[in-house]
Amino acid sequence: MSSSRLLVTASPHLRGPASTPKIMWNVVGSLVPVVATAGYFFGFGALLVIAAATLGALLTEMVFGSKGSLGDGSAAITGLLLGLTLPPGFPLWMSFLGGVVAIAFGKLIFGGLGQNMFNPALLGRAFLQAAFPVAITTWPTGEEGWWNLSPTQASLPLMGAEVDTVTGATPLGLWKFERIATDAVDLLTGAIGGSAGETSAVVITICGGYLALRNFLNWRIPAGIFLTVFVLSGALWLIDAGRYPSPVFMLFSGGLMLGAWFMATDMVTSPVTSRGCWIFGAGIGALVVLIRNWGGLPEGVMYAILLMNAMVPYLNQWTQPRVFGTRLGEAAS
Amino acid sequence: MPRQTTPGQDLTRGIWRENPVLIQMLGLCPALAVTNTVVNSIAMGLATFFVLLCSSILVSTFRKLIPSEVRISTYILIIATFVTIADMTLEAVVPEVHKALGAFIALIVVNCMILGRQEAFASKNTVPRAIIDAVGTGIGFIIALLMMGSIREILGYGTFLGFPIFGSNYEPWIVFILPPGGFFTIGFILLALNWWERRKLERARAGEPPAGAAVERAA
Numbered sequence: 208m209s210s211s212r213l214l215v216t217a218s219p220h221l222r223g224p225a226s227t228p229k230i231m232w233n234v235v236g237s238l239v240p241v242v243a244t245a246g247y248f249f250g251f252g253a254l255l256v257i258a259a260a261t262l263g264a265l266l267t268e269m270v271f272g273s274k275g276s277l278g279d280g281s282a283a284i285t286g287l288l289l290g291l292t293l294p295p296g297f298p299l300w301m302s303f304l305g306g307v308v309a310i311a312f313g314k315l316i317f318g319g320l321g322q323n324m325f326n327p328a329l330l331g332r333a334f335l336q337a338a339f340p341v342a343i344t345t346w347p348t349g350e351e352g353w354w355n356l357s358p359t360q361a362s363l364p365l366m367g368a369e370v371d372t373v374t375g376a377t378p379l380g381l382w383k384f385e386r387i388a389t390d391a392v393d394l395l396t397g398a399i400g401g402s403a404g405e406t407s408a409v410v411i412t413i414c415g416g417y418l419a420l421r422n423f424l425n426w427r428i429p430a431g432i433f434l435t436v437f438v439l440s441g442a443l444w445l446i447d448a449g450r451y452p453s454p455v456f457m458l459f460s461g462g463l464m465l466g467a468w469f470m471a472t473d474m475v476t477s478p479v480t481s482r483g484c485w486i487f488g489a490g491i492g493a494l495v496v497l498i499r500n501w502g503g504l505p506e507g508v509m510y511a512i513l514l515m516n517a518m519v520p521y522l523n524q525w526t527q528p529r530v531f532g533t534r535l536g537e538a539a540s
Numbered sequence: 541m542p543r544q545t546t547p548g549q550d551l552t553r554g555i556w557r558e559n560p561v562l563i564q565m566l567g568l569c570p571a572l573a574v575t576n577t578v579v580n581s582i583a584m585g586l587a588t589f590f591v592l593l594c595s596s597i598l599v600s601t602f603r604k605l606i607p608s609e610v611r612i613s614t615y616i617l618i619i620a621t622f623v624t625i626a627d628m629t630l631e632a633v634v635p636e637v638h639k640a641l642g643a644f645i646a647l648i649v650v651n652c653m654i655l656g657r658q659e660a661f662a663s664k665n666t667v668p669r670a671i672i673d674a675v676g677t678g679i680g681f682i683i684a685l686l687m688m689g690s691i692r693e694i695l696g697y698g699t700f701l702g703f704p705i706f707g708s709n710y711e712p713w714i715v716f717i718l719p720p721g722g723f724f725t726i727g728f729i730l731l732a733l734n735w736w737e738r739r740k741l742e743r744a745r746a747g748e749p750p751a752g753a754a755v756e757r758a759a
Contacts, residue, residue, distance in 0.1 A: 298711075337715035366709045 227320070230423050230474075231280030237414040238287045238469070244410045245403040249295035252360055253403040257290030259299040260331075263306020264289065271315050281320050285309050288328035288469055291404025292462060292509070293335070294346050298362045301339055305331040325516045326473050329509050336509070346377055346400045377401040378460040379505040394459035401461065408459040415468025424472035427481055431488020432467040432495070433458060439496040451500060463495060466508040476516045483522040490515045547672050554677030560653040561684035561726075562733055567653035571685055572722035574644045578701050581689025583637045585682035587630060587645060591622040592654045592681075593674045596662040600670035603663045615658040616649065623648045653681060684729075691725050692716045 246254045264286030268277050276282070286306045293302055309331025317323040336343050377400050393399050394408060404411075419426040436457055443451035457463070471477060471491055478487050491511045498507025545553070560566045570588070575581045595618045599606070606614050627645045630638040638645065648654070657677055662670040694700055696717035698710035715721045 301711075334715065337718065337720060338713040339711065340714055342711070362711075366706075366711055 225423075227281075228279045231284060233421065233423055234418060234469070235280050235283050235287065237418050238284070238291075240410055240414050241291060241404055241406075241465070241469075242287065244406045245291060245295070248406050249403055253295035255299060255360065256293050256295060256297045256302045256403060257287060259302040260290035260293065260306040260309075261286030263303040264310045265306075267307045267310040267315070271311060273319055276319060279320060281314075282310055285314070285327045285331070288404075288465075289331045291465060292328065292332045292402050294343060294401075295403050296345065296360055298342060299360055300362070301335060301342060305335045308334045321475055323475055324519070325513055326470050326476050329470055329513050329516075332509055333513060346380075377405070377505065378456070379499065394456065399460075404465040405460075405462050408464045411464040411468055415464075415472075418468075418472075424468070424474075425477065425481075425484045427484035428472045428477055428488045428491075429467040431485045432463070432471060432492040435489045435492025436463065436495055439493060440500075443496070443500065457496070457499065461499075461506045462508040466512055467491070470508075471512050471515070476519060478519050478522040478526065480523065480526040480528060483519075483526040486522055486526070487515055487519065490518065547669065550669060550672045551676040554673060554675075555680040555683065559680040559684055560656075560677055561681060562729065564653070564656075566656055567651045567681060568726070569647065570644050570651065571688060572719070572726060574641050575685055575688040575692055575722060575725075576696060576717045577640075577693045578686065578689040579637060580640050581685040582682070583630065583634065584641060584644065585678075585685040587626040587641075588648055588651060588654070588681055589678035590626050591619060591648050592657060592678050593671065594622045594625075595619045595654060596657060596670040596674035597667060599658045599662040600665060600667045606663070611663065612655070612659070615655055615663075619654055619658075620649045653677065687729060688722070688725050691728070692721055696721060 242254070242257055245257065261283060264282045265277065268282035272282070286309070289305050289309050290302060293305070309327045312334070313325060313327030313330035314320065314323045332343075378394065379401075399406070415424070415429065418424045419429070437454045440451065440457040441454040444453050452460075467488075471488065478484050491508075494511035494514060495507050498504065498510060504510075554560065558564055561568065561571045567588070570584050574584045595615070598618050599615060623646065626648070627638075630641070630645060657674060661673045665673070690700065694705065695713045696715075698704055698706045698712050704710070713721075716725065
């Protein structure tokens with residue numbers, strides 16, 4: 208039998224060069240400039256926060272994950288993304304805890320990579336937001352020196368800050384509570400307060416664009432998000448420019464750029480069909496506009512993505528393409 | 541005919557092997573809703589214990605007089621009577637705790653665990669056995685609530701029974717005193733229990749077969 212020239216194998220017979228680790232490490236690579244930008248604007252402290260979150264994620268994957276799952280790079284992505292959503296002066300032990308929760312309860316509890324319903328990094332952040340609502344909305348002013356750490360950062364595990372810190376505000380917070388709009392140029396270059404990854408829209412777009420070009424993310428998702436946010440907030444802005452921020456401000460402030468390019472496009476938690484991706488993106492965009500304008504929190508990208516993550520199984524079901532040779536809605540058996 | 545169990549089995553069954561909350565998943569509503577502090581957990585556990593014990597005695601006493609067509613409504617009436625007593629007693633003795641527990645005292649009436657014990661055990665067994673069963677199940681319920689209350693109060697407030705255990709500088713994990721914290725905590729406990737049970741099973745399978753593995757459930 209072994210000498211037979213005819214090889215009988217199941218499909219697929221042609222394989223693309225992309226593999227899970229390759230895609231994942233590409234994403235990690237594309238996050239490096241974003242992390243570097245965070246370091247540039249917020250100083251050494253921001254890098255420490257990102258490192259702590261990544262360490263938490265990697266250690267958890269190493270201890271509880273299946274053998275060799277550390278090498279596929281997905282835990283590193285989760286840790287980096289989580290770190291990028293946190294304030295630069297965040298206590299390091301909380302950041303580490305977030306990484307642990309993100310991997311353990313965002314991914315491993317569902318059965319590991321590919322099984323999780325929600326984006327693990329955002330789930331970790333949602334946990335931190337619910338657990339430490341004050342710390343996660345304390346933004347440093349960014350006027351300390353590059354090497355200066357925020358006094359809260361070095362606090363011991365389980366302990367809070369011993370001293371009061373000088374805090375700044377995010378563009379979205381300024382708008383929500385004081386109706387002050389931030390200059391668009393600052394938003395584009397990243398010279399603004401906020402989470403470590405809420406910096407330069409330009410850098411994030413270049414990094415995300417690279418992934419989209421390599422086809423490592425579905426461009427329809429960010430496109431759907433940006434279009435919806437632009438159209439909806441544009442309409443609101445035209446109705447009453449004093450009450451609603453301009454669409455440009457909406458697009459480039461807060462975590463929308465990072466969320467749209469890197470978190471909504473997580474392959475595991477986004478729809479598999481193209482039509483599904485459009486609906487998914489539009490849903491996130493609509494929820495972001497809704498939460499930012501009428502919600503209690505200044506920023507809503509996290510909850511918008513998590514809510515739409517929950518819709519993904521339905522989107523996949525509703526947008527199933529027609530099987531060749533059958534009519535729409537007819538079961539292909 | 542239900543298999544006869546010894547009084548010792550009747551007692552320990554409810555405490556551990558068929559713990560109402562942790563194994564049977566009954567009475568989850570109070571277990572999730574009012575266990576944000578140890579004091580609340582104890583008050584809820586004791587009130588439920590009282591209601592369960594008294595209703596079991598009454599149901600077991602009248603088990604031959606209650607027509608089976610209307611037995612559920614009769615049990616509910618009996619349970620509601622004791623819930624009202626517990627409600628008013630708590631309000632008179634510890635008004636703060638009564639306020640903290642709120643509607644969940646009245647909701648003991650619809651606690652499946654209590655109705656389940658009446659239907660499955662008290663209505664079919666003699667009064668002494670019903671008492672033993674109710675005591676075991678009640679203790680099991682209190683233990684489960686205490687576990688949840690301790691975890692949630694220690695993490696959520698940094699205190700145990702109101703005494704700070706981490707010093708004044710503790711950063712509380714607010715999420716554990718909010719409703720999601722209840723789900724988190726019960727998830728943690730069930731995860732740990734199942735992991736432990738499975739490991740025990742695997743060890744038993746690897747070694748010799750466990751002795752006297754299955755003790756029959758009553759009824």
